[in-house]
Structure formats: C-alpha cells, structure tokens
Amino acid sequence: MEQLRESVAAGSACDVCGRLPHPHRFRLSLAKLAAVLPVELALHALVLALHPPYLLAVALLAISTTVLVVWVVEPSAMRLLRGWLHGPAYRMRRAARETIEKAPSLWRIRVTLDDETGQLERLTGRLAELDVNILGLTVHPLADGVRDELVVSTPAELSADELLDAIAAAGGRDAHLWPTTALALVDGQTEALNLAARVVADPAELPHAVSELLGARLVTDRLAVSNGRLPTDGSVLKIPSPWNGLIVFTRSGEGFTPAESARAHRLAQIAELSRGEVSCCR
Structure with missing residues (x-):
C-alpha cells in the first residue's frame, strides 16, 4: 500500500x-x-x-x-x-x-456428481492434491445426482485442463469452469435477497435480476421464442412475465437446475406482487 x-x-x-x-x-x-x-x-x-x-x-x-x-x-x-x-x-x-503473476487464480466450477456418500470428499481430495482451495460451495439437487457449484482458488501455474482432468478423475461429469472474481464469493442467499430487494423497488428490474442471479442471457428475439427455435437441451428457462407472456433466458452449454428455476420463478412472483401494490397505490 x-x-x-x-x-x-x-x-x-x-x-x-x-x-x-x-x-x-x-x-x-x-x-x-x-x-x-x-x-x-x-x-x-x-x-x-x-x-x-x-x-x-x-x-x-x-x-x-x-x-x-x-x-x-x-x-x-x-x-x-x-x-x-x-x-x-x-x-x-x-x-x-x-505479485500479479504469483497471485492465485479464481475459478467457478459447475460439475455433476453422483449422490453417493464420499463422492464430494473424493473431489475435494483430488483438488487438495493440486493445492486448490475451495472458497465456496453450492449444491443443486438433480434427478440423477447433484450439480455442485464451487468457487476455488488455484495456483497461478495450474491450467484449466489440469483442473478439469482432476475433476474427471474424481468421478465428476459434465464439468464446466470459468475464470471469476472475488464477487463470486458473495453467498447465494445474500445475492438472492439483494436482487429480490431490487425487484421489489422496481419490478421492471426482473429480467436483469434473473440474468444476474443465474448468469444467463435474456432472449430478446420474440420470433425465435414464438416459433420454438430455441435449444431443447435444458439451457433455456422460461418464467411468467408480470406484463405479457413469458420471459426467456438461455445459458450456453449449461442447463438450469430445478433450484435455479424455482429461484427465478419466485423472483417473478415478487415482481408481480410488487407491480400490483404499485398499481393499487396509484
């Protein structure tokens, strides 16, 4: 300093x-x-x-x-x-x-694991062998296992391929990782509450709040939505709009879990209730 x-x-x-x-x-x-x-x-x-x-x-x-x-x-x-x-x-x-070259790298990892005892322990053990420090963990239940989201700190010299190889060796499947920042360390509950407060204050913030919460992109092509020209691999999420029709989101290469869908729908309900209260006050 x-x-x-x-x-x-x-x-x-x-x-x-x-x-x-x-x-x-x-x-x-x-x-x-x-x-x-x-x-x-x-x-x-x-x-x-x-x-x-x-x-x-x-x-x-x-x-x-x-x-x-x-x-x-x-x-x-x-x-x-x-x-x-x-x-x-x-x-x-x-x-x-x-200092920058020696600084650890931050990654956000999403990986599917079997819902079995010791599966997460095997993954953390493999990561520990590479001197990877787990800073945050969120678990999303799925029908065929669990989708874990981790925020990890790795040595600067550790590559993304080495990290993916360690995850695969521990039994992880369909793994994706992205470079991230310290902002990802804000816990999901706090982030969801902050976004809910934004929606209550201004219901029009709903699309932006959902995009930020899920790391998704808002689909603005209405023809693609109405004609059904959207992916069918689970990477599309539709929530009811408080104004008209549906609001559609997509996330390339990463499907939405049931928990994420529930959070988005809950934000939509909050926006609808808030919009109704604003209309009554007028």
Missing part, C-alpha cells in the same frame, strides 16, 4: 518517456547537474582561452549554454540516465508484476 501511495504521489508522467511517473526530485537534480556541469566548464574554458571582449564573452556563454543544455545535452542525458532516474518506479512495477 505504501508503494502504491508513493506511485500515486509521484505526479504526472515523465517528460522524457511519457509513461513512468515523474522521477524523484533529488535524482532529477543530480542528473541535470551531471549533464550541465561538464558543458558549462568546457564553454567557460573555451571562452577564457580565446579572450574575447567582455560583452561578447557573456553573450556567447549565455546563448551557447542555453542552446546546448536545453535542446541537446539535458534531453540526451535524461534518456541516457532513464534507467537510474526511474529506478524506484521500475522496481515497483517489477514487484507488482511478480
């Missing part, structure tokens, strides 16, 4: 490279002194050796020093000493990059 504070306080971008923060004032002063002093000494020695008239000497020193220092020497020295000038910034960037 202290490094971040120093980086922010460093000011605007460097005039030379335009990307790194402006170098520290002390380092910048030393670099300018190192660039200007040799030029000043050389010019003074040359003028003293030639013995020109006083006014001419002053004019020559002022003009030549200004031109050489401002336009030639100082910019060249700044570029030459850029590595030293921006040393702290380079180190901060390198440390930040190494």
Whole structure:
C-alpha cells in the first residue's frame, strides 16, 4: 500500500518517456547537474582561452549554454540516465508484476456428481492434491445426482485442463469452469435477497435480476421464442412475465437446475406482487 501511495504521489508522467511517473526530485537534480556541469566548464574554458571582449564573452556563454543544455545535452542525458532516474518506479512495477503473476487464480466450477456418500470428499481430495482451495460451495439437487457449484482458488501455474482432468478423475461429469472474481464469493442467499430487494423497488428490474442471479442471457428475439427455435437441451428457462407472456433466458452449454428455476420463478412472483401494490397505490 505504501508503494502504491508513493506511485500515486509521484505526479504526472515523465517528460522524457511519457509513461513512468515523474522521477524523484533529488535524482532529477543530480542528473541535470551531471549533464550541465561538464558543458558549462568546457564553454567557460573555451571562452577564457580565446579572450574575447567582455560583452561578447557573456553573450556567447549565455546563448551557447542555453542552446546546448536545453535542446541537446539535458534531453540526451535524461534518456541516457532513464534507467537510474526511474529506478524506484521500475522496481515497483517489477514487484507488482511478480505479485500479479504469483497471485492465485479464481475459478467457478459447475460439475455433476453422483449422490453417493464420499463422492464430494473424493473431489475435494483430488483438488487438495493440486493445492486448490475451495472458497465456496453450492449444491443443486438433480434427478440423477447433484450439480455442485464451487468457487476455488488455484495456483497461478495450474491450467484449466489440469483442473478439469482432476475433476474427471474424481468421478465428476459434465464439468464446466470459468475464470471469476472475488464477487463470486458473495453467498447465494445474500445475492438472492439483494436482487429480490431490487425487484421489489422496481419490478421492471426482473429480467436483469434473473440474468444476474443465474448468469444467463435474456432472449430478446420474440420470433425465435414464438416459433420454438430455441435449444431443447435444458439451457433455456422460461418464467411468467408480470406484463405479457413469458420471459426467456438461455445459458450456453449449461442447463438450469430445478433450484435455479424455482429461484427465478419466485423472483417473478415478487415482481408481480410488487407491480400490483404499485398499481393499487396509484
């Protein structure tokens, strides 16, 4: 945090490279002194050796020093000493990059398991062998087993294929995984309550609330809905609309569980009740 504070306080971008923060004032002063002093000494020695008239000497020193220092020497020295000038910034960037590279990855996993004793234990054991930390777990009952949704933290070097192989070796089937963020760690009950509150406050938020709750996409093509041109693999969910007809959602490659369908229908009921109360108040 202290490094971040120093980086922010460093000011605007460097005039030379335009990307790194402006170098520290002390380092910048030393670099300018190192660039200007040799030029000043050389010019003074040359003028003293030639013995020109006083006014001419002053004019020559002022003009030549200004031109050489401002336009030639100082910019060249700044570029030459850029590595030293921006040393702290380079180190901060390198440390930040190494921290990011070593940071664990977050994944959201959905996998179907047999509803048998020890099945989940076998899966967690396999994941533990890969140094995978389970941060969240939600269980969705199915007719032929359970659909588990896990949020896990994995070592940065662990690939998605290695993770899927471990899940398959533990008896998991139809596994899908997606990179996720810390927002996925909000428990499902809290998220559902927050979305229900949004729907109560504004029933028109129902489609967006269901999409967010289930990670689904709202189908806006009414012709596809009316003509039945939608997938039949369980990846389509229809809920009653408080306004007209049905609201349809789809989730590519991942079917909706009965629990998810029940949650969506419950949100639709809340929206309908809230809409009725708003109409009565008017």
